[in-house]
Amino acid sequence: DVKVTQSSRYLVKRTGEKVFLECVQDMDHENMFWYRQDPGLGLRLIYFSYDVKMKEKGDIPEGYSVSREKKERFSLILESASTNQTSMYLCASSKGTNQPQHFGDGTRLSIL
Amino acid sequence: DAKTTQPPSMDCAEGRAANLPCNHSTISGNEYVYWYRQIHSQGPQYIIHGLKNNETNEMASLIITEDRKSSTLILPHATLRDTAVYYCIVRVAGNQFYFGTGTSLTVIP
Numbered sequence: 586d587v588k589v590t591q592s593s594r595y596l597v598k599r600t601g602e603k604v605f606l607e608c609v610q611d612m613d614h615e616n617m618f619w620y621r622q623d624p625g626l627g628l629r630l631i632y633f634s635y636d637v638k639m640k641e642k643g644d645i646p647e648g649y650s651v652s653r654e655k656k657e658r659f660s661l662i663l664e665s666a667s668t669n670q671t672s673m674y675l676c677a678s679s680k681g682t683n684q685p686q687h688f689g690d691g692t693r694l695s696i697l
Numbered sequence: 698d699a700k701t702t703q704p705p706s707m708d709c710a711e712g713r714a715a716n717l718p719c720n721h722s723t724i725s726g727n728e729y730v731y732w733y734r735q736i737h738s739q740g741p742q743y744i745i746h747g748l749k750n751n752e753t754n755e756m757a758s759l760i761i762t763e764d765r766k767s768s769t770l771i772l773p774h775a776t777l778r779d780t781a782v783y784y785c786i787v788r789v790a791g792n793q794f795y796f797g798t799g800t801s802l803t804v805i806p
Binding site for chain 2: 627677686688690
């Protein structure tokens with residue numbers, strides 16, 4: 586089975602801090618994704634990556650950056666955390682164009 | 698871009714089949730239909746996907762109408778653990794998936 590692991594289930598940070606969310610997949614998938622999920626808004630795509638060192642903006646990239654130095658790892662960075670970035674963050678990976686995405690269990694991030 | 702429409706909520710008796718509908722009337726010929734579910738506090742779980750033929754796996758069956766404008770996810774014998782939010786997704790624009798608000802399925806004992 587595909588395993589997508591997110592480094593933390595719960596995280597509490599302060600406004601202005603730089604925050605790193607880590608995601609690792611063990612199935613040699615080319616594609617990786619970061620979403621945030623908020624009540625009433627569904628899942629919204631922040632960034633995605635088709636290959637190592639490649640990244641593409643999703644629908645809501647403002648205030649975020651990403652890093653993909655190795656194929657199995659995709660990091661989401663909040664450059665200067667703000668309270669409106671309090672959310673559930675979900676990482677996903679997929680093998681190819683029409684293959685399903687597989688999700689981690691999410692990181693519930695609170696910015697105080 | 699293709700959009701999907703799902704009822705916001707449904708109930709199903711335990712042991713009965715749960716039939717979850719999805720409308721995707723603007724789907725294009727090469728777009729797949731995917732189904733996921735999400736149990737509270739967990740990430741979305743992949744269930745099944747298809748292009749035009751009906752599909753079945755160990756979790757569910759997917760019935761896609763001949764004109765591809767709608768589909769139905771069938772959980773043949775619903776259990777309490779199937780209580781979740783179910784998302785019907787049509788893939789658009791490369792690898793992006795757009796999740797709506799889904800159908801909240803409650804399985805009743």
